[in-house]
Amino acid sequence: MVGYTEIEASLKKMLELIRTKAAGPELLAQVERLDQLSQNLGPETPPMLRHYMEKRGYPKALEFLAGLDERKKPNC
Numbered sequence: 001m002v003g004y005t006e007i008e009a010s011l012k013k014m015l016e017l018i019r020t021k022a023a024g025p026e027l028l029a030q031v032e033r034l035d036q037l038s039q040n041l042g043p044e045t046p047p048m049l050r051h052y053m054e055k056r057g058y059p060k061a062l063e064f065l066a067g068l069d070e071r072k073k074p075n076c
Contacts, residue, residue: 004065007037007053011062034058 014030017023038053052061 004049007034007049008062008065010034010037011058011065014058015062 010030010033014027014034017027017030034053034056041050041053046064049061049064052058052064
């Protein structure tokens with residue numbers, strides 16, 4: 001099982017790199033790490049978090065982890 005705190009930390013780091021326009025290897029490493037974490041999500045993962053991670057909706061995934069998105073399933 002992937003720890004949600006690890007996902008949250010990686011999301012925050014990646015979004016900070018984007019905000020500061022820090023392109024390059026560090027940003028690529030964060031995207032690759034998030035892809036890896038997404039692939040390792042267990043069956044207990046909330047459907048919305050899984051959806052956001054699979055679709056690379058990283059700001060929405062971060063909102064979900066912060067408790068700001070209470071949707072139970074995707075509406076797309």
